Amino acid sequence: MKKNWWKILSVLILTYVIFQGLLGKVPRQPILNESIRNVYFHVPLWFGMITLLLTSAVYSVRYLRSGRVDDDLVAVEFANTAILFGLLGCATGSLWANFTWNDPWPNDPKLNSVAVGMLMYMAYLILRGSFDDEQRRSRISAVYNIFAFAVFVPLIFIVPRLTDSLHPGNGGNPAFGKYDMDNNVRMVFYPAVIGFTLLGVWITELRVRLRRIKVILDD
């Protein structure tokens, strides 16, 4: 029980987020209207993804330093969950864009950067698949994972800010928090970020445990 408190916390937070997010009071903004509720789901998914990718890169560094296969397992599962979050983030985003920007996939640098980022991490999975030798696979894909994260960060945080973007906080637009959020929204938004990240960690933990059991069974 002592170790599982964060799973209960994640369930509680996400229940609160779903109920409060769909039923609670939100400010009425032009164009956004009720679709502002998506800020509780779309944005936390991306925050969660970045956190998961960072953790994955950290575990890759740990693998290179220590050489324990377990660290590599954790790194690949964090990357897997991050890709899932990324796909969900794309789906919620394109739903939102369809109603506010009138186009499910506008030609926006942030979207394109994310698509490229996704390609990068899918290439990571392909790279893993193309080795037979386990140690070699772990080491080389750890090297690529760190490299990919280092390119991913400027791609997603710097490039969209330099060009014109529809996203708030990019291309000279004011950030979302400045005008559109009031305290009611913040009361749901910040817990949502924590809740989704915890959920991602939980999914990863289950998958890592499954892999560990498989490794033991193979031996």
Place this chain on the structure above:
Amino acid sequence: MAESVRQLGALMRKEFLLEWRQRYALNGMLLYIVGAVVVCYLSFNARRGQLTPIVWNTLFWIIQLFTAINAIAKSFVQERAGRQLYYYTLASPQQIILSKILYNILLMLVLALLGFVVYAFVMGNPVNDMWLYVVTLLLGSVGFASSLTLVSGIASKAENSATLMAVLSFPIILPLLLMLIKLSKNAIDGLDRSTSWDEVGIVLAVDAIVVTLSWLLFPFLWRS
């Protein structure tokens, strides 16, 4: 310090000798870029100067991208594993990756300049600010060489390395490519140079990140 510079020099010299002795590979690369330009020229079937500057520029950088991937993909596969092991007993892995990066920068520079001359010759030359465009070519060669050398090292360790090289390098190279296209568009339009410093800075910063990472990560790569 002086000792390591001398070793780096020796490694570079070895790369040049190797290339010179297998001249068919070098000639192949030169012919590759000329061939790609001619294919594009005939496919568009455009008379000189009919392409809009944006198409002209993008097409040029895409040709550059494919040439770079093909040229750099062979930097680790042309020597046998036994001989690589021998180098590793002689020099540190950091020196090996640095010498490969430096050599690839020079190779890319030659290919980029040749490609540009041929391209401008057959497709017409709409560039207004020639110096800025040449600087962009230079930055592009440095960027392509530094980011692709490590990727080619990764890909060479796997089976099916040609496909893997392309799959791994396209997304990695994209931020750089977008910046280069933007910068060279500024050069074509002959905009005031002060508007381009931002992009030059970013390209240099990306190069710095990539070279540092190669330096840090390559020792782990060659151990396997």
